[in-house]
Amino acid sequence: MKKALTAVLIVALLAVFGYSAYRIGDYLLEMRRSEKDTQEAAKYVEVPHVEDRDLNDMIYPDKLKNEFLVNFEELWKINPDIVAWIYSPDTPINYPVVQAEDNAKYLRRLLDGSWNIAGTLFLDFRCQPDFTSTNNIIYGHHMKYGTMFGSLVKYRSQSYYDTHPMLYLATPDQVYRVDLFAGCTIDSLDDIYQAYVTPEQIQAMIRNSTFRSSREISVDGPILTLSTCAYDFDGARYVVMGALIPTK
Numbered sequence: 001m002k003k004a005l006t007a008v009l010i011v012a013l014l015a016v017f018g019y020s021a022y023r024i025g026d027y028l029l030e031m032r033r034s035e036k037d038t039q040e041a042a043k044y045v046e047v048p049h050v051e052d053r054d055l056n057d058m059i060y061p062d063k064l065k066n067e068f069l070v071n072f073e074e075l076w077k078i079n080p081d082i083v084a085w086i087y088s089p090d091t092p093i094n095y096p097v098v099q100a101e102d103n104a105k106y107l108r109r110l111l112d113g114s115w116n117i118a119g120t121l122f123l124d125f126r127c128q129p130d131f132t133s134t135n136n137i138i139y140g141h142h143m144k145y146g147t148m149f150g151s152l153v154k155y156r157s158q159s160y161y162d163t164h165p166m167l168y169l170a171t172p173d174q175v176y177r178v179d180l181f182a183g184c185t186i187d188s189l190d191d192i193y194q195a196y197v198t199p200e201q202i203q204a205m206i207r208n209s210t211f212r213s214s215r216e217i218s219v220d221g222p223i224l225t226l227s228t229c230a231y232d233f234d235g236a237r238y239v240v241m242g243a244l245i246p247t248k
Contacts, residue, residue, distance in 0.1 A: 030116050030117045030118060033110065033114070033116055034110060034116050034117075034118035034147070034148075035147075037110040037111050037112065037116075037120075038094075038095055038096070040078065040111075041075055041078055041082075041096050041111060042094065043074075044070065044071035044074040044075050045069070045070050045071070045075075045085055045087075045094075045170075046067065046068070046069040046070075047067070047068055047087045047089075047094060047168075048067040048068055048087075048089065048168070068087065068168050068170055068175050069170075070085045070170040072172045075096065078111055078112075079096075079098060079111040079112070081098040081099060081100055081106075082096045082097070082098050082111075083097055083098065083099045083123055083129045083130075083131075083171065083172075084096070084097040084123070084131065084169055084170060084171045085097065085169070085170045086121065086138065086167065086168070086169050086170075087167060087168045087169075087170075088151075088164065088167035088168070089164070089167070089168075090163075090164065091151045091164060091167075092146050092147050092148075092150070092151055093149070093151060093167065095120075095121050095140075095148070096111065096120070096121070097121045097122065097123055097138055097169075098111070098120050098121070098122050098123070099122060099123040099124075099125060099127075099129050100122065100125060101125060102125050103122065103124060103125055103139065105122075106119055106120040106121075106122040107119050107122075107139075117141075118141055118143055118147065118148055119140075119141055119148070121138055121139070121140045121148065121149070122138065122139055122140075123136065123137065123138055124136075124137040124138075124139070124193075124195065126194070126195045127195045128195070130171060130172075130173060131169070131171055131174075131176070131222060131224070131244060132222060133195040133196070133222060134195060134196045134197055134222060134223070135192070135194065135195055135196060135197045135222075135223055135225055136195075136222060136223065136224050136225065136244070137193060137195075137225045137227060138224065138225070138226050138227070139227050139228070140152075140226070140227070140228050141228065141229065142228040142229040142230070142238075148228075149226060149227075149228035150228070152183075152226055152228045152238055152240050153228070153230060153238050155180070155183035155210060155211055155238075155240050156183065156210040156211075156238070157210075157211070158210075158211045158212065160211075161180065161183070161211035161212075161213070162211075164180075165179070165180055165213065165215070166178055166179050166180060166242070167180070167242070169224060169244065174246050174247075174248065175246075175247045175248055176224075176244045176245055176246060176247065177245045177247050178224050178242035178243065178244055178245070179213075179215070179217045179242055179243045179245055180213070180240055180241065180242040181206060181209070181213050181217045181219060181241060181242060181243060182202075182205040182206045182208075182209040182211075182240070182241045183209050183210045183211055183238065183239070183240045183241070184205050184208050184209055184210065184238070184239055184241075185210075185230050185232050185236055185237070185238050186236075186237055186238075186239060187235050187236065187237070188235040188236070188237050189235065190237070192205065192225065192239065193227075197223075199219075202219050202223070202241075205239075205241055217243055218243055219243050221243065221244060221245075222243075222244045223241055223242065223243055223244060224241065224242050224243075224244050225239050225240070225241050226239060226240045226241075226242075227239045
């Protein structure tokens with residue numbers, strides 16, 4: 001009887017191990033497909049080379065503005081839903097941004113339309129595709145290994161913000177420097193998830209931010225809101241907000 005129970009336990013453990021290995025392998029395969037999808041699109045993008053930059057380059061990056069070149073004509077041949085390219089120096093964020101008729105289409109789909117757990121970064125369907133809405137919201141998954149928007153939660157640390165205070169967004173008509181001014185954990189049903197937000201809402205986000213900017217940042221114009229999942233409570237989201245500053 002004891003030997004039989006031992007044998008059953010061993011079989012059960014092997015089954016659990018086998019299933020776990022399958023799930024891990026499947027996940028890694030999905031990540032590889034997502035990476036390949038991005039690499040195909042990235043052939044038509046030239047981002048600023050900042051490997052040798054110092055902190056001053058990050059805080060005052062105007063000299064990099066002409067180095068962010070995106071060939072949207074070629075990208076549209078891959079997927080006509082592409083509306084922008086987002087790039088954050090020294091982070092995994094270097095991706096195309098799409099927009100569909102709803103916020104479900106690209107939640108678990110790659111640029112080629114195939115199903116993938118990582119999905120594709122997408123602009124809220126209620127926002128203007130040229131990023132002229134008051135609040136332009138981009139959603140991305142919080143992936144385990146920091147891809148997609150997995151690195152956004154690092155903005156909970158002041159030291160991380162101090163070395164990553166800005167990022168870039170390129171559209172067919174403009175290249176923006178995005179000066180970040182707030183990062184907050186909010187509910188998925190928060191009022192910030194709309195294309196129009198009031199100055200009072202913006203100031204509330206700044207007051208509750210996990211980091212503080214030492215720079216004078218104007219939030220009079222359009223802003224960019226990056227949103228990803230957080231796990232503080234059911235429905236938690238972490239958002240990072242920045243001012244869209246035209247560079248040309």
